[in-house]
Amino acid sequence: MCQEEKKCKECKECTGCPECKIDDSGVFQQDCEKCQNCKDCENCKDCEKQNRQEKCNQCKGNMHDRSDFKVIKTRLEEGNKRFRENTPIHPNQSRKRRECTAKKGQKPFAIVLSCADSRVPPELVFDTGIADLFVVRVAGNIANISSIASIEFAVAALGCRYILVLGHEGCGAVKAAMSKDPAPSDNLSQLVGHILPAVNACKCSCKAENDDYYTIAEGEKEPLKKVTIENVFHSANELTRCSEIIRNAVNSGNVKIQPAYYNLGKGKVDFDIKSEC
Numbered sequence: 001m002c003q004e005e006k007k008c009k010e011c012k013e014c015t016g017c018p019e020c021k022i023d024d025s026g027v028f029q030q031d032c033e034k035c036q037n038c039k040d041c042e043n044c045k046d047c048e049k050q051n052r053q054e055k056c057n058q059c060k061g062n063m064h065d066r067s068d069f070k071v072i073k074t075r076l077e078e079g080n081k082r083f084r085e086n087t088p089i090h091p092n093q094s095r096k097r098r099e100c101t102a103k104k105g106q107k108p109f110a111i112v113l114s115c116a117d118s119r120v121p122p123e124l125v126f127d128t129g130i131a132d133l134f135v136v137r138v139a140g141n142i143a144n145i146s147s148i149a150s151i152e153f154a155v156a157a158l159g160c161r162y163i164l165v166l167g168h169e170g171c172g173a174v175k176a177a178m179s180k181d182p183a184p185s186d187n188l189s190q191l192v193g194h195i196l197p198a199v200n201a202c203k204c205s206c207k208a209e210n211d212d213y214y215t216i217a218e219g220e221k222e223p224l225k226k227v228t229i230e231n232v233f234h235s236a237n238e239l240t241r242c243s244e245i246i247r248n249a250v251n252s253g254n255v256k257i258q259p260a261y262y263n264l265g266k267g268k269v270d271f272d273i274k275s276e277c
């Protein structure tokens with residue numbers, strides 16, 4: 001039976017759940033009192049035994065909230081703040097977290113569509129751990145069949161409701177799309193083709209001659225950033241245009257797509273970006 005002093009500070013109902021052991025920063029401090037071995041886990045065994053699964057998940061939702069877009073965004077912002085200020089807590093990376101999620105499955109709180117660039121690892125940039133983020137990485141963070149299908153899976157099968165489309169400073173794929181030189185292979189040409197709509201949109205606003213565009217982009221950082229951000233919005237639009245699952249989820253308010261831009265050197269993710277092209 002729940003004892004008053006042991007009631008979960010979040011759900012106020014169940015005791016012994018992992019949530020009771022979470023401190024203000026959202027980190028598990030110790031094992032669950034009841035099952036003793038579910039530290040960092042998604043589902044407390046004992047709570048589950050006592051048919052408290054729902055309540056535990058309710059508690060869990062306060063930390064791993066997958067329903068409130070603001071809470072998810074705040075969690076990402078706070079993780080990024082820890083990362084860039086060099087104070088990461090590396091949550092959810094314990095052996096028990098690994099074992100528990102292997103057994104119980106994954107419930108990532110956000111999807112991230114980001115570039116394959118080795119300087120942009122979302123799990124590190126947002127100071128997250130195992131089963132926290134469903135990360136889809138492809139050069140230029142483009143929305144192609146593979147990335148869209150992966151995101152559809154996360155939405156439809158895993159219940160993810162928040163999609164972050166993350167562009168970044170100095171993106172080689174965007175540079176390649178802005179280059180007058182042809183791509184060195186058909187595969188790369190196809191990939192770059194996904195970014196061309198953003199390039200073309202910005203060309204108009206930049207008023208540059210086609211051949212001069214990359215020169216301008218190299219000489220000044222702004223055009224590259226502009227196209228990169230435009231490409232983020234283009235990818236976000238493509239997710240809804242090309243996927244009925246994502247489109248329906250967004251239109252019904254069940255899923256939010258958030259554009260963002262990562263500054264390599266500063267380590268900061270800017271959520272407040274706007275399309276200028």
Ligand SMILES: [Zn+2]
Pocket residue numbers: 115116117139140141168170171172173174
């Ligand atoms: Zn890139």
